[in-house]
Ligand SMILES: O=C(O)[C@H](CS(=O)(=O)O)OP(=O)(O)O
């Protein structure tokens with residue numbers, strides 16, 4: 432039986448052998464929620480990058496550039512890290528390619544590339560991610576982007592939700608991290624948005640935009656797609 436394990440922060444990835452496994456990279460607030468939304472809105476592909484300057488350089492190739500630092504859109508870029516950036520009629524994204532850099536999410540993606548398949552998870556595409564995992568029939572590691580190397584609630588709760596969906600066909604009892612994620616999800620799921628109000632991310636970004644973003648990012652199964660890493664790009 433395949434197993435589901437949870438890497439609670441990218442800092443712990445050295446303890447995991449991702450070879451032969453599916454890595455589900457998750458950054459609920461907000462990078463992977465934005466990536467899922469962008470591809471659902473018709474973006475052709477997304478290049479996740481670590482540095483602002485390498486992201487900015489993609490503009491000369493016709494890419495839209497998206498960059499976030501300290502929770503805000505970095506100056507001189509087309510987009511920040513809000514999913515609503517891809518739902519804005521004033522900036523049509525259909526058919527466009529996007530280069531993106533964020534504090535945690537794009538880093539977690541870059542650090543997960545040893546896996547057999549690297550896919551992007553969010554509450555917005557939870558069921559689609561579970562279906563993908565079932566089809567693969569390989570061990571799964573949920574890579575939580577966390578915050579600057581630390582554990583966070585929102586990514587861990589997602590891991591618990593995925594564990595609930597995949598049990599009992601996947602072993603979701605093999606690590607304490609998975610058990611803890613599953614238990615947190617049990618607490619969170621009656622009111623996911625309310626539960627995450629106590630999270631450090633929401634306290635950190637206590638602005639109107641961030642509140643609106645959080646309400647969107649906790650919607651379940653808004654999109655039926657799975658972004659997957661192919662040749663340096665995220666595509667569907
Ligand atoms: O833009 C976000 O929501 C966060 C900002 S912060 O580092 O958590 O303050 O970036 P992300 O890479 O999506 O976690």
Ligand SMILES: [Mg+2]
Pocket residue numbers: 458459460461462535536576577578
């Ligand atoms: Mg985050």
